[in-house]
Amino acid sequence: MSQKILIADDEPNILISLEFLMKREGYEVVVARDGQEAIDAIERERPALVLLDVMMPIKTGFDVCHEVRASETLRDTPILMLTAKGRDTDVAKGLALGANAYMTKPFSTKELVQKVREMLGQTP
Template sequence: MTQPAQASIPRVLVVEDEDNIAIALDYLIRREGLEPERVSNGAEAMERIRASHPDLVLLDVMLPEMSGYEICQAVRLDPELKHIPILMMTARGSAVERRKGLALGADGFIAKPFELKELRSEMHRLLDKAE
């Protein structure tokens, strides 16, 4: 008798340099039945995205070494990575910031502090779209 194939747990890479926000996101992601992973600077983010091909990237805009905008653009220009959904997060949630993120290829944009319901909804929307 064969075992049914287990669906893999979607992996979410959190790129966030503020520990308190990263801890809250880790908790929320686990509660949603997803597998979180975290890096805290831009250069490390690109390495991790290339190595692990996460199912979703939650990407802060303001990061040490490389901005979220630069990361988003680099992911979209890489044929092996361009399919990975990116949800950008920023404390500067102006319309200009949102347009810039979406123009560089982000799949979604959320202002911090974010409503948990909105974040959960966006994460699931992007994960469902990627399937």
């Protein structure tokens, strides 16, 4: 059975690219286009991993990360934050809110796939 990944990003091109990439790698993919959709999808789908954009409408990736970590049932969900905000303070904030890892855009698809596998405990 393939593992389920939630991709939360408000940028359609990035969403389509990431969805294609993760499906090609054999993962089941669920998408969310804003922070509230992401939280609803995490609660409903219980993904093995969340790829979470920081800058999204309604709720930011930081808000989503905070809510997931505050939830008794969701707190162990691995979160990889993806963002164009690569300043050290942004990275520190994401990690402080409980993100397991942080990648800045633009990123190499090869590196992203490697990171996803690593976070899901899979060997390449």
